[in-house]
Amino acid sequence: MARPLPKRVQDAARAQFDVTVREITTPLTGDEMRMALSEFDGVVPTLGDMFTAEVFADVPKPRCQVLANFGVGYNHIDVAAAKAAGIAVSNTPGAVTDATADTAMCLMLMSARRAGEGERLLRAGQWEGWHPTQLLGMHLGGRTVGIVGMGRIGQAIARRCSHGFGMRIAYHSRSPKELDFEAERKGSLLELAASVDVLVIAVPGGAETHHLINAEVLSAMQPHAHLVNIARGNVVEESALIAALQAGQIAGAGLDVYEFEPEVPKALIAMENVALLPHLGTAALEVREDMGMMSVDNLKAFFAGTPLPNAV
Incomplete structure (x- = not known):
């Protein structure tokens, strides 16, 4: 072992x-x-x-x-x-299916609702009490989630989003899927990226998916959208993600995996709009x-x- x-x-x-x-x-x-x-x-x-x-x-x-x-x-x-x-x-x-899907939901909520940012504020002793415009995030209910890869884990994420949060489901995969929930298959990854509020990566790692999420895909996303990766770190071109976040091309990201883990870029750690977990997917x-x-x-x-x- x-x-x-x-x-x-x-x-x-x-x-x-x-x-x-x-x-x-x-x-x-x-x-x-x-x-x-x-x-x-x-x-x-x-x-x-x-x-x-x-x-x-x-x-x-x-x-x-x-x-x-x-x-x-x-x-x-x-x-x-x-x-x-x-x-x-x-x-x-x-x-690993359900545990990994749960981690995706955790990151979606942390990123969209700014949970990590709020916890850091509180732990630093800087919270001055509730007020109506503090840490306003994005409500997931009624939003559209795009899932890249609709295998076991992708489907488990989609069910949680659909049945638990009332979200609309869109996806991109190599072939159409027979699903037990409503979902729209997009013809291309760029089309999917441009049409969703949260983009979740749930594809296997390997040469075919290396840097699948690159600068072109990130630039297609909407400025209010969030990226969540619970797949493999090198599916996302990390330098392109950092550039997109710094430029405000996307609103935030939730990451459980990293391109060169356990190394996590200081630029990601420094950003308040990024939720970071230490590869807890099945923990x-x-x-x-x-x-x-x-x-x-x-x-x-x-x-x-x-x-x-x-x-x-």
Whole structure:
């Protein structure tokens, strides 16, 4: 296990396997990844463990047979290179859906209603009491939310927005979706960006979505609109976002992920109209336990010779 996982998960793994847990929380180094491929039958990597083609190439005869990724996103693993090396890859979809959607709603409210700004004001001892025009934000009810990517997480966000806040739903995805709520599919990302009050990013990471949200998309957004990203940091071109916020092209942003995390630009930290979370998307004990148990189930299935429940 590349990181310490919840006790319930470690106990479940130890009931089946001889388990080694790496007891630090930073991503695996290149040498550690090569060692893991050489010395273990299975590895549970997670976000930041960059299993690139070069890493696999350096271990031509790996002992490792399966990477049971802890997390739904697996853009840190070169899946084609892993499979070429004879290594199966799995992930943990489903377990993260509701928690990630909840985080999107948290950021939407924090950004639109200026919650972070208000808390900082109060903690700094600068709040002088209620008055009618203090910290006026944007009411979400009746607004239009645009969702980029209408997969499991995108749909969960849309349901919360529609049923919980009475928002109109628009989306952009590669293909139309059969949905159990009203939503308008926009023909292009630019058309979506120009038509919504809140733009929420819910696409997978990877080469296809790198800098999907760039200066052109941000310039298409309305000046009162907010951007929310709970996907992967590099889906948003961070320098373009900073420029758009500084120029007043958009009203604010809510971010749980960052292009070069854990580095967060000082320019973002300095802005009052940006809500920042430290990648809390799935940070609930039950959710992390469910994710871990899915990783263990993938390992159990692989070594029992049965199909992976969540192969990628």
